[in-house]
Amino acid sequence: MSCIFCKIVSKEIPTKIIYENETVLAFNDINPMAPEHILVIPKRHIESIDDLSSNDKDITSSMFEAAREIANVRNLSEYGYRVIINNGKAAGQEVFHLHLHILGGKEKLGPMLAK
Numbered sequence: 001m002s003c004i005f006c007k008i009v010s011k012e013i014p015t016k017i018i019y020e021n022e023t024v025l026a027f028n029d030i031n032p033m034a035p036e037h038i039l040v041i042p043k044r045h046i047e048s049i050d051d052l053s054s055n056d057k058d059i060t061s062s063m064f065e066a067a068r069e070i071a072n073v074r075n076l077s078e079y080g081y082r083v084i085i086n087n088g089k090a091a092g093q094e095v096f097h098l099h100l101h102i103l104g105g106k107e108k109l110g111p112m113l114a115k
């Protein structure tokens with residue numbers, strides 16, 4: 001398995017886990033684009049939203065549940081935060097293991113898309 005996020009799940013790549021339950025885990029992005037930049041991933045390898053099925057509702061709800069809890073614990077909800085999924089090549093997805101970015105901090109984030 002060459003997927004870098006699967007290697008984080010299997011602990012082959014040691015990474016500080018900041019949230020975990022039986023379905024998802026979360027860790028800091030290696031190249032933060034905001035004061036707080038956290039990734040939430042399903043433990044199961046799913047490439048993108050396009051590969052989800054109606055049987056995966058536990059995964060999608062766990063990802064948002066994790067986002068809410070992380071934002072709460074890290075005080076991001078106080079200031080507001082952005083949640084992004086880059087889905088597919090045109091969206092700039094680089095790691096083809098579904099993940100949600102949580103971006104936040106005290107300062108206002110830039111525009112949603114670079115003009």
Ligand code: 5GP
Nearest residue numbers: 004027028029030031086092093094095096
């Ligand atoms: P994408 O562009 O696919 O939406 O985002 C992939 C993200 O994964 C990027 O923000 C990148 O910095 C992050 N990333 C890539 N490899 C690693 C890694 O080995 N560890 C961590 N913590 N983040 C990574």
Ligand code: ZN
Nearest residue numbers: 003006045097
């Ligand atoms: Zn994977």
